[in-house]
Amino acid sequence: MTSPTASPGLPRAFWTYGAGVTLTALGDATVSVALPFLALATPPGGGAGAVGLVVLAGSLPRFLAPLLGGLADRLAPRGLLALSTGVRALAVAAAGLLVGAGLLPLAALLVLAFLNGLLSTLAYATGSALVPRLVAPHLLARANSLNSGALMGAPLLGYGLGGLLIHLFGAGGTLLVSAPLILGLALAALALPTLPGAGGGGRVQPLADFREGLGVIRRSPLLLALLGMSFALNLAMNVMNVRAPLHLTAFGRGAPDYAIFEMLISGGVLAGIALVTPLAGRWSLDVLIGAGRWVLVLGTLGFVFTPVPVWWGAAAVFGLGLGLLEVAATTRSQQLVPDGLRGRVVGALMGVNAVGLSLGAALAARPPGTPTLMLGLGLILALLALGWTAALRAERRRAAPLAGLPGGAATE
Structure with missing residues (x-):
């Protein structure tokens, strides 16, 4: 009797999903x-306050991630992806038509931003639970690298495309062009194999799902350490989002220097993502996660200094660490969480991260200077990096008794 040989490459279903993700990420970036330009021009009022409200409306659905993660576990992924992305494309197209007719008030724009954020979060949770079901375990790191590359790389093109479309067709016309791009994932979902919900159906209970997701995290020292780092990173990144434009305006040329800053972060992220697959052939994911944490610490400490070129270098280093950690941590968490619970765990993570984003925005508005804030954040990230070694030891101790039981296995 011979055992089947594992396929050397990723399956067609993954490439289909990846193509849809890339098109939708491109459309998301143009939207x-x-x-913001729609908010500035939308009655009544407009202005900076309207832009802030639109950003807030798009961010609030993150707090509903535990509910959406429960849906991602219980319902068929193909239908969820097709419905969530299809409805979002229709909403964006309808808003584009209303803008063209001069009938889109601020309240409708806020509803669009909230709906877009809600359905995007659902699609992300569904995809996070789906990818491990589409590929063999030994190909998971490569699949996550490609998926993260699409999610991070497509917006680089999409931001430039969005600026060009606004120049040519206005904000309303940009929405109309974006809608078919967003529809890409819905069309790809229809070509995916029919898979049942990994969690076996059942009624969605948001609070119970959130507790269950947190319970899975709490029982694993590694997942707990990943949650702590993810929370701190979201807090730090929102501080940077607020302080970087101010710092680069005070000590540099403002918008041009900030554009370079964002490009260097994005380029570093893509480099980090590309490095994971070759590095994973030599070192374990746990080693890569530990290394990525220290690279992030180094990048964050670079923001303590004033000169703009130092900020540029720190941005590239920070992005590199972020890219390494994004893929390695995603893959490791997918290995640690049983099938059928991944959506709930992703939902719990996103819900906690939403708190980190909110605290980061509030912290950035406080009086301490940017060097003081970034030094404090760098020290927090350093403590969490040191904690990864302790988490690895604790995970091995926890897994050792399980390895001796029938069907038990230690973690990687």
């Missing part, structure tokens, strides 16, 4: 460029 994100158009929304």
Whole structure:
């Protein structure tokens, strides 16, 4: 009797999903460029306050991630992806038509931003639970690298495309062009194999799902350490989002220097993502996660200094660490969480991260200077990096008794 040989490459279903993700990420980026300009021009009022409300409306659905993660576990992924992305494309197209007719008030724009954020979060949770079901375990790191590369790389093109579309067709026309791009994932979902919900159906209970997701995290020292780092990173990144434009305006040329800053972060992220697959052939994911944490610490400490070129270098280093950690941590968490619970765990993570984003925005508005804030954040990230070694030891101790039981296995 012979055992089947594992396929050397990723299956067609994954490439189909990846193509849809890339098109939708491109459309998302053009929409994100158009929304602020719509807010500035939308009655009544407009202005900076309207832009802030639109950003807030798009961010609030993150707090509903535990509910959406429960849906991602219980319902068929193909239908969820097709419905969530299809409805979002229709909403964006309808908003584009209303803008063209001069009938889109601020209240409708806020509803669009909230709905877009809600359905995007659902699609992300569904995809996070789906990818491990589409590929063999030994190909998971490569699949996550490609998926993260699409999610991070497509917006680089999309932001430039959005600016060009607004120049040519206005914000309303940009929404109309974006809608078919967003529809890409819905069309790809229809070509995916029919898979049942990994969690076996059942009624969605948001609070119970949130507790269950947190319970899975709490029982694993590694997942707990990943949650702590993810929370701190979201807090730090929102501090940077607020302080970087101010710092680069005070000590540099403002918008041009900030554009370079964002490009260097994005380029570093893509480099980190590309490095994971070759590095994973030599070192374990746990080693890569530990290394990524220290690279992030180094990048964050670079923001303590004033000169703009130092900020540029720190941005590239920070992005590199972020890219390494994004893929390695995603893959490791998918290995640690049983099938059928991944959506709930992703939902719990996103819900906690939403708190980190909110605290980061509030912290950035406080009086301490940017060097003081970034030094404090760098020290927090350093403590969490040191904690990874302790988490690895604790995970091995926890897994050792399980390895001796029938069917038990230690973690990687």
